Structures are given as C-alpha cells and as structure tokens.
Amino acid sequence: MGSNLARKEAIKEYKARKPKRGVFAVRCTTGQVWVGSTPNLDAAQNSLWFCLRQGLHHSKALQAEWNTHGKDAFQYEILETLDDDVSPIALSDLLKEKKRHWVAHCGAQSL
Secondary structure: OHHHHHHHHHHHHHHHOOOOOEEEEEEEOOOOEEEEEEOOHHHHHHHHHHHHHHOOOOOHHHHHHHHHHOHHHEEEEEEEEOOOOOOHHHHHHHHHHHHHHHHHHHOOEEO
C-alpha cells in the first residue's frame, strides 16, 4: 500500500514539474555550430538525436555532418535558460529573440 502511494506521489511531482526553457547549441568537432530554442530543453536533445539517427532532421547541413562524422563528433550545450516567470504569451517571441542573439554571437546556423 505504501509503495503505491509513493508511486502516485512521484507521478504527481513529475507532472507538476516545469520544463527548462531556453536556447541550446549543437557543436560538431569540425567547428560547425547550430543554435535552436525550445520550451523544453530536457527533451530537445533526445528529440534532436532521434531525428538525426533516423536521418530525418530538417537541417540538411546538420544531417550531412551527422551522417559523415557520427554521434561522437557532436555535443549538445545549453546556452541560456529562461526564468519561470515568462508568460506563455511572450514565450515564443522571447525564445526567437534569444535564438537570434545566440546565432549571431556564436556565428552559428539556425535550427
């Protein structure tokens, strides 16, 4: 009975957590960099790596580098996280603005 209660509490906590939102970079050992933004940084890397492994990523340049060099040549890096108090209405515009800043700052390609 106690483990069932603990399980329900763990599920409740998981559902209540707020995902980290922000901007990330994907760096290749060749020196190429791609920058993207997302409302869920925790899920972004898994999604990105899955698409690349399947050969389905929308960035042809990133997919070509992945196909040539493989997973070990890539690094996922969180560049900036947003505060939790950003309103849902402003989130999309703020993510776009932050992404543009980091693309310029890193000399990167946009994802």
